[in-house]
Amino acid sequence: MEISQILQFWYDRNRRDLPWRRTRDPYLIWLSEIILQQTRVAQGMDYYLKFAERFPNVAALAAASEDEVLKLWQGLGYYSRARNLHTAAIQVMEGECRGQFPTRYSALSRLKGVGPYTAAAIASFSADEPVAVVDGNVYRVLARLFDIPTPIDSTGGQKEFQALATQLLDPQHPGLHNQALMEFGALQCTPLSPHCDTCPLSGKCLALANRTVGERPVKAGKVKVRERRLHYYLFKYKDTLWVHQRGSGDIWQGLWEFPVTEGDEILHPEVPAAFTIRHQLTHQLLICDFRIISLQEPIRTLPSGYIQITWQNWQKKAVAKLISEANRKFSVLF
Ligand code: SF4
Known part of the structure; x- marks a missing residue:
């Protein structure tokens, strides 16, 4: 046969x-x-x-x-x-x-x-x-x-x-x-x-x-993995927080996330990270710190693209797995 x-x-x-x-x-x-x-x-x-x-x-x-x-x-x-x-x-x-x-x-x-x-x-x-x-x-x-x-x-x-x-x-x-x-x-x-x-x-x-x-099968080369350090911030005011939608040209285009900086740029370095998540993508290893910044009053002037949102409505937004994991950890705060 x-x-x-x-x-x-x-x-x-x-x-x-x-x-x-x-x-x-x-x-x-x-x-x-x-x-x-x-x-x-x-x-x-x-x-x-x-x-x-x-x-x-x-x-x-x-x-x-x-x-x-x-x-x-x-x-x-x-x-x-x-x-x-x-x-x-x-x-x-x-x-x-x-x-x-x-x-x-x-x-x-x-x-x-x-x-x-x-x-x-x-x-x-x-x-x-x-x-x-x-x-x-x-x-x-x-x-x-x-x-x-x-x-x-x-x-x-x-x-x-x-x-x-x-x-x-x-x-x-x-x-x-x-x-x-x-x-x-x-x-x-x-x-x-x-x-x-x-x-x-x-x-x-x-x-x-x-x-x-x-x-068998034989594979020629392993994929090179780039390491990136991201710093995420939960700016919290009562039951609200600030978020934005990711733009084009990088990972997770169109998905929502917390404010973020990368590398040596850290906002509020005096606040220790609440937790760190390591997230592996095909070509990148993301090491992500999450800080909680509790505010006494709302942020008046927002950078463009950012919105203030209630925790409840935030749950309806499309987010990457990493952010959904952070959401689970943050949920005790709301
Ligand atoms: S290697 Fe695959 S095709 Fe070959 S005998 Fe084993 S199971 Fe069958």
């Missing part, structure tokens, strides 16, 4: 029953794909169900405010993806698609935030267009099956794996093939301790034969 047939046979018996697999609606598949880029399936499920219920179609999502989309996304991180989700929905409604969510790879690729992987996934799952998906799971399975030492994060590697994935694709059932390959990577050929003893492809697996399973 060919590799694809074995995978599809395996998939038929082992697949997880997930809500986005019960539909061929490209909009819902897109929603699930964007959410699942952020998180594991268990947590992603809650977000998917919330989004699909609140925005059952692309028109509903496009009509929402960006604030509402960000609020529903809260906790998933990578907020630029939520903004792209909203922008793409508007693109579908107002652009050349005229409200019809596309199913062709070429049209999908033009949507904001849709890269080659996502476009291939939607096109093959919803309309059986014969395009191969290559995600982290696929890289791993192919690197092991064919014992490939080329780093998967190099330009050459990406081309090599894409070509191999295209060769393996079953042109009769591309959607099924792609789903089977990804699910196989998620459940059978897992990153740590893959289940080689029960693997239906073990007879064909070159890494198993060559005892290199633990060394």
Whole structure:
């Protein structure tokens, strides 16, 4: 049997029953794909169900405010993806698609935030267009099956794996093939301790034969992490505080937070930090001090962009995970 047939046979018996697999609606598949880029399936499920219920179609999502989309996304991180989700929905409604969510790879690729992987996934799952998906799971399975030492994060590697994935694709059932390959990577050929003893492809697996399973896939370089020191201030007056929305050009665009300074610039250095939170992002480690400044009277002239808000209304604003953690600690004060 060919590799694809074995995978599809395996998939038929082992697949997880997930809500986005019960539909061929490209909009819902897109929603699930964007959410699942952020998180594991268990947590992603809650977000998917919330989004699909609140925005059952692309028109509903496009009509929402960006604030509402960000609020529903809260906790998933990578907020630029939520903004792209909203922008793409508007693109579908107002652009050349005229409200019809596309199913062709070429049209999908033009949507904001849709890269080659996502476009291939939607096109093959919803309309059986014969395009191969290559995600982290696929890289791993192919690197092991064919014992490939080329780093998967190099330009050459990406081309090599894409070509191999295209060769393996079953042109009769591309959607099924792609789903089977990804699910196989998620459940059978897992990153740590893959289940080689029960693997239906073990007879064909070159890494198993060559005892290199633990060394595949190869990654070239680790990402450099930049360390940043942020100082946040809770300016508190009765049941109110001061907040602002983050601008563009840095992390968390469009999300709300407390006043903040960075590096050596500390307002009220005489006030000791109430607590410190270390927050790891992909390329940055944030070390954040939080100070409480209790005011006897409200601030009269506010810097532009700042608003005074009650603690209760503050809870309705979309915030990053770090700020939501600080909110939990500050809640005893209100
Ligand atoms: S034998 Fe092991 S490494 Fe090879 S494909 Fe199967 S699970 Fe993956």
